[in-house]
Amino acid sequence: MRILVTGKSGQVSQSLQKLATDEEVELIVIGRPEIDFERPYNLEAEIIKIAPDVVISAAAYTMVDKAETDVEIAKKVNSEAPAIIATACKYLDIPLLHLSTDYVYSGEKIGAYVELDAANPKSVYGKTKLDGENAIASIYPNHVILRTAWVYSPFGKNFVKTMLALGESRDEISVVADQFGCPSSAMEIAKALIKIAKKVCSEKNDDLRGVFHIAGRGETNWSGFAKEIFELSGMNVKVNEIPSAAYPTPAVRPTNSRLDCDKLWDLYKIELPLWQDSLKECLKILKYTS
Numbered sequence: 001m002r003i004l005v006t007g008k009s010g011q012v013s014q015s016l017q018k019l020a021t022d023e024e025v026e027l028i029v030i031g032r033p034e035i036d037f038e039r040p041y042n043l044e045a046e047i048i049k050i051a052p053d054v055v056i057s058a059a060a061y062t063m064v065d066k067a068e069t070d071v072e073i074a075k076k077v078n079s080e081a082p083a084i085i086a087t088a089c090k091y092l093d094i095p096l097l098h099l100s101t102d103y104v105y106s107g108e109k110i111g112a113y114v115e116l117d118a119a120n121p122k123s124v125y126g127k128t129k130l131d132g133e134n135a136i137a138s139i140y141p142n143h144v145i146l147r148t149a150w151v152y153s154p155f156g157k158n159f160v161k162t163m164l165a166l167g168e169s170r171d172e173i174s175v176v177a178d179q180f181g182c183p184s185s186a187m188e189i190a191k192a193l194i195k196i197a198k199k200v201c202s203e204k205n206d207d208l209r210g211v212f213h214i215a216g217r218g219e220t221n222w223s224g225f226a227k228e229i230f231e232l233s234g235m236n237v238k239v240n241e242i243p244s245a246a247y248p249t250p251a252v253r254p255t256n257s258r259l260d261c262d263k264l265w266d267l268y269k270i271e272l273p274l275w276q277d278s279l280k281e282c283l284k285i286l287k288y289t290s
């Protein structure tokens, strides 16, 4: 199976690149500098020229706070480029797997979000990602939109690596404790994406298409996440729990963006491991635990 992935150095893209040889798939990665979603003149033609069996759309403008002022760029990358990708997939008549985010939800729900809950993003990032989802859905039904959350990996920038770096120089740190979500390993997301790609390429069933949640099993808040990172890596760092109000950020984040992933289990029989187990695997690769 030939899979085209967008974005070269992203966490999910790099995780897919690491896995591809084991999974006997040919991965073709496209992205900057040759293809820049801010100027996507060659994006559609390039996908059509490569003619893969399936596209995994993993590139995105992910700087949540910077997006509040970089609105036009976030729109181009998160809303307009996915529409172009969907148009190319429609032309080739191949499935499109597109990653989206828990930040499409407002966070006001009590309990975990299900795919049928209304999306009502509070940030520019969340709005542009939701517009990208809607653009895909209006262009081409043969898509799987996968909303994930709190992604970390041994690659790129993420909360785990930030905490580890801070832990090297501090013995105390304050982390918000009133935003709840599901930490998700990019390595586990990548494994699941390959399984999903194989299934949608071989089965026409409409139920396999549409919006799905994919996130690490369990839940925590950022403070609990930080504590687990330090505990598992044997670092003696005290984590002080603070409210979001004590750590103001340009973008408003959902208070609760826990994702119910039952639909992914019901239709694909895919479930990500407990977030603490995947975190341990990531820390092993980073050589912070044995």
Ligand SMILES: NC(=O)c1ccc[n+]([C@@H]2O[C@H](COP(=O)([O-])OP(=O)(O)OC[C@H]3O[C@@H](n4cnc5c(N)ncnc54)[C@H](OP(=O)(O)O)[C@@H]3O)[C@@H](O)[C@H]2O)c1
Residues within 6 Å of the ligand: 006, 007, 008, 009, 010, 011, 012, 013, 031, 032, 033, 035, 036, 037, 038, 057, 058, 059, 060, 061, 062, 077, 099, 100, 101, 102, 129, 147, 148, 149, 150, 151, 152, 156, 157, 186
């Ligand atoms: N990170 C999270 O916590 C999180 C949470 C929920 C959902 N998601 C979603 O999950 C997906 C994967 O996230 P990730 O964590 O792997 O992302 P990431 O590590 O932040 O990487 C972003 C990727 O997007 C590419 N990109 C950004 N601007 C671009 C542009 N103008 N033109 C072309 N490519 C561009 C980057 O390209 P370069 O390789 O050139 O830098 C990089 O490959 C995204 O759709 C994201 O919205 C992420």
